[in-house]
Amino acid sequence: MQVYTCPFCGLRDEREFFFAGEAGAARPDTTGPVSDAEWAEYVRMRRNALGRAREVWMHLTCGELFVMERDTLSARVLGSVALRRAPGGREGADGAGSVDGPDGEGAP
Ligand SMILES: [Zn+2]
Numbered sequence: 001m002q003v004y005t006c007p008f009c010g011l012r013d014e015r016e017f018f019f020a021g022e023a024g025a026a027r028p029d030t031t032g033p034v035s036d037a038e039w040a041e042y043v044r045m046r047r048n049a050l051g052r053a054r055e056v057w058m059h060l061t062c063g064e065l066f067v068m069e070r071d072t073l074s075a076r077v078l079g080s081v082a083l084r085r086a087p088g089g090r091e092g093a094d095g096a097g098s099v100d101g102p103d104g105e106g107a108p
Contacts, residue, residue, distance in 0.1 A: 002075065006059035007066045007082035016061050022046055023054035023067050052078070 002014040028034040028042055047053075050072060057068045057080075068080040 002077075004057070004059075004068065004077060005080045006062060006064065007080055008062050008064050009059060012059065012061065016059060018058045018060055020056040020058050020065060022049075023056050056083075 003011050004014050004017050005011055006017075025042060028038045052069065053072050054067055054069050056065055058065050065083045066080050067083065069078040070076060071078060
């Protein structure tokens, strides 16, 4: 069993979490026409990175979405960060560090 960190609730059993997808996928601009191929790319294609990966997860207990960075080889969690501020403006329960990747991406 693994333990993941919800930015709002702290350390929790992995069974309380749901994988919501890879972080960083850019949704097609729907202000204009979007081809089937563009939608398929957005919905279906995954980088499936080996090693360091940024993913969106949901903590089912509190219902919050957050970005978790983990090593897909070792399954080691490198950090997690909330996608929104907690009520009262705090960042999260553990003050988890940045999950910025080497390219400086900070947002999903
Ligand atoms: Zn939570």
